[in-house]
Amino acid sequence: xxxxxxxxxxxxxxxxxxxxxxxxxxxxxxxxxxxxxxxxxxxxxxxxxxxxxxxxxxxxxxxxxxxxxxxxxxxxxxxxxxxxxxxxxxxxxxxxxxxxxxxxxxxxxxxxxxxxxxxxxxxxxxxxxxxxxxxxxxxxxxxxxxxxxxxxxxxxxxxxxxxxxxxxxxxxxxxxxxxxxxxxxxxxxxxxxxxxxxxxxxxxxxxxxxxxxxxxxxxxxxxxxxxxxxxxxxxxxxxxxxxxxxxxxxxxxxxxxxxxxxxxxxxxxxxxxxxxxxxxxxxxxxxxxxxxxxxxxxxxxxxxxxxxxxxxxxxxxxxxxxxxxxxxxxxxxxxxxxxxxxxxxxxxxxxxxxxxxxxxxxxxxxxxxxxxxxxxxxxxxxxxxxxxxxxxxxxxxxxxxxxxxxxxxxxxxxxxxxxxxxxxxxxxxxxxxxxxxxxxxxxxxxxxxxxxxxxxxxxxxxxxxxxxxxxxxxxxxxxxxxxxxxxxxxxxxxxxxxxxxxxxxxxxxxxxxxxxxxxxxxxxxxxxxxxxxxxxxxxxxxxxxxxxxxxxxxxxxxxxxxxxxxx
Numbered sequence: 001x002x003x004x005x006x007x008x009x010x011x012x013x014x015x016x017x018x019x020x021x022x023x024x025x026x027x028x029x030x031x032x033x034x035x036x037x038x039x040x041x042x043x044x045x046x047x048x049x050x051x052x053x054x055x056x057x058x059x060x061x062x063x064x065x066x067x068x069x070x071x072x073x074x075x076x077x078x079x080x081x082x083x084x085x086x087x088x089x090x091x092x093x094x095x096x097x098x099x100x101x102x103x104x105x106x107x108x109x110x111x112x113x114x115x116x117x118x119x120x121x122x123x124x125x126x127x128x129x130x131x132x133x134x135x136x137x138x139x140x141x142x143x144x145x146x147x148x149x150x151x152x153x154x155x156x157x158x159x160x161x162x163x164x165x166x167x168x169x170x171x172x173x174x175x176x177x178x179x180x181x182x183x184x185x186x187x188x189x190x191x192x193x194x195x196x197x198x199x200x201x202x203x204x205x206x207x208x209x210x211x212x213x214x215x216x217x218x219x220x221x222x223x224x225x226x227x228x229x230x231x232x233x234x235x236x237x238x239x240x241x242x243x244x245x246x247x248x249x250x251x252x253x254x255x256x257x258x259x260x261x262x263x264x265x266x267x268x269x270x271x272x273x274x275x276x277x278x279x280x281x282x283x284x285x286x287x288x289x290x291x292x293x294x295x296x297x298x299x300x301x302x303x304x305x306x307x308x309x310x311x312x313x314x315x316x317x318x319x320x321x322x323x324x325x326x327x328x329x330x331x332x333x334x335x336x337x338x339x340x341x342x343x344x345x346x347x348x349x350x351x352x353x354x355x356x357x358x359x360x361x362x363x364x365x366x367x368x369x370x371x372x373x374x375x376x377x378x379x380x381x382x383x384x385x386x387x388x389x390x391x392x393x394x395x396x397x398x399x400x401x402x403x404x405x406x407x408x409x410x411x412x413x414x415x416x417x418x419x420x421x422x423x424x425x426x427x428x429x430x431x432x433x434x435x436x437x438x439x440x441x442x443x444x445x446x447x448x449x450x451x452x453x454x455x456x457x458x459x460x461x462x463x464x465x466x467x468x469x470x471x472x473x474x475x476x477x478x479x480x481x482x483x484x485x486x487x488x489x490x491x492x493x494x495x496x497x498x499x500x501x502x503x504x505x506x507x508x509x510x511x512x513x514x515x516x517x518x519x520x521x522x523x524x525x526x527x528x529x530x531x532x533x534x535x536x537x538x539x540x541x542x543x544x545x546x547x548x549x550x551x552x553x554x555x556x557x558x559x560x561x562x563x564x565x566x567x
Contacts, residue, residue: 040245205234328357
């Protein structure tokens with residue numbers, strides 16, 4: 001009887017912990033499901049279930065709840081509070097080694113990147129990005145997770161490049177990363193992967209659209225049409241979210257309004273912003289709408305409306321100190337409005353604020369330039385080492401193969417020694433005969449002095465024209481223009497310049513570019529590819545090699561030396 005009671009006691013009290021544990025897991029799973037459901041669709045519900053998940057007995061899930069609370073606060077543009085909470089979480093995760101905590105650390109570092117980026121603190125944002133990349137390197141065994149996050153980091157690096165003005169470079173990274181992403185997940189239809197696909201396709205296409213919108217050639221209709229194309233593509237992907245993100249259409253249409261402003265279609269831009277202003281508070285788009293309307297009305301010379309929406313923007317900015325993105329543009333609009341009304345004191349006030357804000361932005365950009373450059377240099381070095389390692393491996397295999405073949409060859413040589421001697425003698429004799437043939441004197445041309453002078457004069461004119469900058473410019477083109485043949489031109493260039501026509505053309509192009517870099521500082525902001533295209537090269541790598549041969553340094557190093565001399 002005693003044994004029976006003991007058994008009942010053990011069974012009853014043993015099953016309770018199991019039942020409680022099972023119930024707790026159900027609650028945790030329910031809260032996680034709700035968090036994923038309300039991301040992007042209902043921020044209040046997202047915050048509610050994030051706080052519920054924080055009560056989990058599983059430490060990893062509890063911190064996951066905290067991270068989602070940070071995200072919820074971030075969505076309200078309260079960057080100060082979200083940063084404070086994020087840093088507290090990061091401090092808690094710093095000494096944690098399990099995989100779960102390392103994944104969470106990447107999430108919180110990612111959130112800090114976006115917070116600092118939106119605060120225009122690009123150097124700090126970039127540092128968080130690099131820290132996340134280092135943590136990610138420890139998770140290579142999680143193939144899908146590692147690949148997805150590596151792609152996300154590339155996306156963020158492209159964003160930093162966009163901020164620094166390298167839109168073409170950023171676009172190249174984004175398109176290549178998107179292509180790699182599609183290929184990697186081509187046949188993977190898992191539910192969580194499907195959500196990730198939609199999210200990444202939306203983000204990538206929006207950012208590619210931004211590179212076209214912010215391009216130096218943004219007044220070019222083709223560039224702006226490309227921006228619209230990618231914004232629309234992002235919106236089409238965003239429609240696939242389940243449940244739908246309620247703000248997707250509004251965010252897309254406001255991007256379209258930006259394109260319309262760049263196309264100088266201001267009435268259409270105002271009409272579009274009016275249509276999507278109803279839910280501005282809920283979707284946190286009030287400040288962007290104020291900015292878009294302020295710009296449009298100012299461009300239409302409707303001063304009262306421009307004043308109204310500029311001041312609305314500043315009220316929102318002063319009240320919360322959030323959404324700093326366009327504040328310098330608003331200051332600039334107010335400067336011009338007051339100046340046009342001959343209110344010099346107010347114009348001067350806002351002019352000073354404009355300059356202060358622009359200096360602040362430039363300071364932030366300059367601050368991130370060095371780590372950005374060092375990052376690119378490090379990546380190039382890593383790639384170079386990987387190539388060398390591969391080359392050394394191949395070289396070792398090659399050496400081993402040569403050794404084996406060498407041994408076999410020695411055996412064969414010992415066997416056929418007499419025949420080898422005779423063969424060598426015949427080869428030596430043949431080489432002597434070839435040497436005699438190749439020693440034929442260089443051909444001289446008896447060219448009319450007048451023609452020679454005409455060709456030399458044309459070369460001088462060529463150097464002052466810009467014909468040599470054309471991609472298809474060649475000796476054949478010049479010969480056709482002078483109604484002569486390329487052999488004569490080649491001979492005269494060689495005689496007068498002591499170099500081949502190709503060498504001469506290259507020297508003229510490089511000298512032109514060096515002169516432009518010295519006299520026009522805008523050229524120093526061009527990408528290497530753009531500089532190459534300026535002087536007729538289609539391949540940036542070939543251009544860099546040629547430039548280094550003539551100047552002893554790469555184009556980037558030369559531009560840097562010019563900047564240092566200026567400073």
